Amino acid sequence: MQPGHFSDEAADPGLAIPPDVLAVDPEVMRALGYAMVDRTVDHLLRLPDLPAIREGSPAELRAAVGGPVPVAAHDLASDLALLADTVLANQQHGDHPRYFARVAGPSSFPGILADWLGTGLQSVAASWGGASGPTTVELVALEWLRDALGLANDCEGILLSGGSMANINGLIAARHLRGAGVVYLTDQTHASIPRGLRAMGQPDEDLRFVGTDDQLRFSPSALRQAIERDIQNGRRPAIVIATAGTTNTGAVDDLVQLAELCRQYDMWLHVDGAFGGAAALSPRGRKAMPGLELADSFVTDPHKWLFQPYDIACLFVRGAGSLEQTFAMHPEYLADLAGDQVDLHNRSLELTRRSRALKLWLTFRAYGLPTLQQAIDRGIALGEHAQRCIEARPELEIVTPAQLGIVTFAGRARTDAEHKASIAALNHEGFAAASSTVLRGRTVFRLCIINPRTTLDDIDATLDRLVSNLGS
Ligand SMILES: Cc1ncc(COP(=O)(O)O)c(C=O)c1O
Structure with a gap:
């Protein structure tokens, strides 16, 4: 045996454990x-x-x-x-053609394949030195997404686990880059955002819930009044949180007007498109979101409307290096991996992170943008078809029209409890899944139809059951 080499398995039983202890045949x-x-x-x-x-x-x-x-x-x-x-x-099957509850997750096979591969090969996308391949795929996929969505071309991005985490990382960046102050949102802002803001230490007195208009969109005039009032009271307006596709109704806030107010008052515009944002990949969906390119930060969830298995969300922030300015850390134990390329662990609060980009990249390559646009357009069209079906049924009335695949409606002269019971019976039976929600104090039915596999018969059969569950 060479000097410095020795075998002491006998001295420590731990060393006698064979290296293939976890091996599978x-x-x-x-x-x-x-x-x-x-x-x-x-x-x-x-x-x-x-x-x-189920x-x-x-x-x-x-x-x-x-x-x-x-x-x-x-x-x-x-x-x-x-x-x-x-x-x-x-569990709920978000990929099921009759899953219309909350937000569906109609995944598709290229994404599934890439996720399997990434898991099998223990993919990681934390640093350039430790993940130059996955880092490149993530940067490329983010650029494809940015350009296909029509975002400002100085946006840089990062993939995160879901809309909640992407929004909160975006708001951390916004506060870091624009400074602390009042954050403006509405009662239609997704609930994970005020929760996240409070977790960030945003004081309640600097969280301003502003009114919405008759279409449940952020009211620019109410926002201006709130900003003026805050300035008079010596507070600093800092961030406006708009939504491109609200969870309740699919409404898109007036991004052009909100961006103009942000410009006037030197505020940051964050746009939560976790649900609806990916629809902007298609010209039909993009038309519903004028001004998207004016966002200072933007979130969309490919695991909702870009046909990805859970989990994957995407945060874009304008300005080269903005994310690194907010999140970079340089501990001595990571120094060997650092270089002059992007270290993705410096773009959010995550350090060790799987390569979520593999599935997004493979999906873009496998289908090409026009096919993805068709799959999105089918969802938008299905929502509008559902609206026509509802309008044709005398027992039902539209509450909010189809917007980005979401339509809300109610049984005529029916109580909140009857709506809740009808939804509960539908979900219990499992044939289809749908949600109730509350709009202006009224409990209503809500369908979110973004799965291209959904057929017209699926919609009819679901409406039949919701009506028959209401009883006579
Ligand atoms: C508009 C909006 N924002 C944020 C979220 C939260 O996303 P996630 O569930 O991926 O954390 C959702 C979820 O439905 C949403 O619809």
Whole structure:
């Protein structure tokens, strides 16, 4: 044995543990891996015949998967079947053609493939030195998205886990770059935003909920009044949070007017397009959002309307280096990885992060922009079709017209409780999933139809059930 080399397995039993302690037999890995592919493809093919949502009983789920910490090794194949048949069967299926609740997540196969590959190869996209390939893919995918959305070309981006995290990272950057002060939003702003702002330490007295107009959009005149009042009271107006596609109704705030007010008062315009923003990839959707290019920061969630498996959201901030100015850290233990290229861990609060860009990049390449635009346009058209179907039914009335795939409506002369009961019965049965929401104090039905796999029959059958659940 050479000097400095020695074998002391006998001295420490830990060293006698074989290096293949976690290994799985290669033939088993292949067989189970192929079986997972078969399950996924079967799931996609059979979706219309499966429930759109299913809620299990806590006791039954616990009995199936709980118990003490496992000591004996269990059979992988049967536990995978348990995960697929019991665990993953008891959830909402955002990719289901009759999933119209909250916001759907109609994923597509190229994204699924890339996510599998990234997981299998332990993808990471934190630093250039440790992830030059994934970093390049992320920068390229972000540039494609920025340009196809028609955002300002000095926007730089970062991928995050979802709209909540992307908005909050964007608002941290906004506060860092523009300074602290009053933040303006409305009661139609997504609830994760005030929650995130409070977590950032934004004082309640500097959170200003401004009124909306008759279409539930941010009212520019109410905003101007609120800003003037704040200035008179010695406060500093800092950030306006607009929404491009509200969760409740799909409404798009008047970005042009809000941007003009931001310009006049030297404020930051953040646009939350987590749900609706990706619709701007298509000319039909982009037309609904004039002024999107005026946003100082913008969020959209490809796991909502860009056909991606969970999770992936995208934050863009204007100005080269703005994100790094906000988030860069240079500890000694990362110095070996640093260079003169982008270190993505310096663009948000995340350090170790999977390469979410693989799936977005592969989706753009697999379909090309025109096909993605068609898939988006079908969602917008389905929403408008649903509106016409509702208008044709005497028992129903439109509450807000179809906007970016979302339509809200109500049973004529029906109570809030009747609407809630009808939705609960629909979701319990599982044939379709839909939501109720409350608009101007009234409980209404809400369908969010952005899955291109949805058929006209799916919409009709869902309306039939909502009406028949209302009873006579
Ligand atoms: C407009 C809007 N903003 C933010 C969010 C939060 O996104 P996530 O659930 O991905 O965190 C949502 C979710 O539906 C949304 O519709």
